[in-house]
Amino acid sequence: MTTHLAREISEQPERLTAFLSSQREAVAQIAAAIREYNPASVMIAARGTSDNAARYAQYIMGAHLRMPVGLSAPSLHTIYGTPPKLTNHLVIGISQSGQARDVNAVLADANRDGALTVAITNYPDSPMAKTAQHHIWLNVGQEVSIAATKTYTAQLAAVALLTASLADDPALANALSGVPDIVRQTLTYSESIEGWAPRYRYMTQFASIGRGFNYATAFEIGLKVKELTSVIGEGYSEADFRHGPIATISSGFPVILVAPAGKVSPQLKDLIVKLQEKRAELLIVGNEGDVLSQATNALRIPTVDEWLSPIAAVVPGQLFAMHQAMVRGLPVDKPEGLQKVTITE
Secondary structure, eight states, X not given: OOXXXXXXXXXXXXXXXXXXXXXXXXXXXXXXXXXXXXXXXXXXXXXTHHXXXXXXXXXXXXXXXXXXXXXXXXXXXXXSOOOOOOTTEEEEEEOSSSOOHHHHHHHHHHHHTTOEEEEEESOTTSHHHXXXXXXXXXXXXXXXXXXXXXXXXXXXXXXXHHHHHHHTOHHHHHHHHTHHHHHHHHHHHGGGHHHHGGGGTTOOEEEEEEOGGGHHHHHHHHHHHHHHHOOEXXXXXXXXXXXXXXXXXXXXXXXXXXOOSSTTHHHHHHHHHHHHHTTOEEEEEESOHHHHTTOSEEEEOOOOOXXXXXXXXXXXXXXXXXXXXXXXXXXXXXXXXOOSSOOOO
16 A cells, blocks of 8 residues: 555655646745845744754855854743844744744744744744745645655755845746756656665664765654654764764674765765675665675665755665655554644744
């Protein structure tokens, strides 16, 4: 029987197309308002999967706009009552449902400080969409499965579209237009995962590693595996992983390495050598033959600009997590102990 999760993963190319075609003009208008406001820096508030979209925003807004981007600490707003001054900031709230109360509190405090606020959600009538001065609608339809998939890739696309609009660079916009087809091809490449997923049925721990633009991808793939299987695992930057955690790797330890071609490739290739010396079980997400040939099992993606690769690279990770739940006989759409909308104060 087809699950909601399988269906939602498979429809991501169409949903990305719908988002980009329907929201391009609205995002262009928001970009114009941001340029007029001329913020000194950016602060992003998010939780869970959306926090990984915020990590992605740190890199692409920093790389293409040279803007300093920080991640908010919502508890300062809701629990400690000591919110930072957000005057002259662009403050972005990211949430699938738009119901995150602590993220909404950040937006509300930012409004009071005279900041420019933008919400990125899937629901135009949500509290966050109403609180923010501007709203970017993900337009992916209802997401039934508890594990977020199509809303996450749409959040990445929203951040990428906003960045391309602010940069006013046609080359960036043209590259983004090709992403739905790249994700469609990734789904085709990923059909083999179902065949080898049972090898990891008894996996009890793992590490998920990336760097740069795909720092967020490592965290998101790790989160999906944990949500769907309850297996303990940690996400790391490749650089941070060398500062101690690499000592935990022993023979047969599963490591998910997100390593598409890009500026961080030399560092990741060097790490592959070190992990092979420790006889780790390497599951590599990538698009270079010399890298994928080093994998115990490869999760291939097409050739894609590094800054857009996270939108494709997360997809095989979503599928790996789903198939792990399936081979373990776990509920795929409603993992035990989780709910679709988590309200934090």
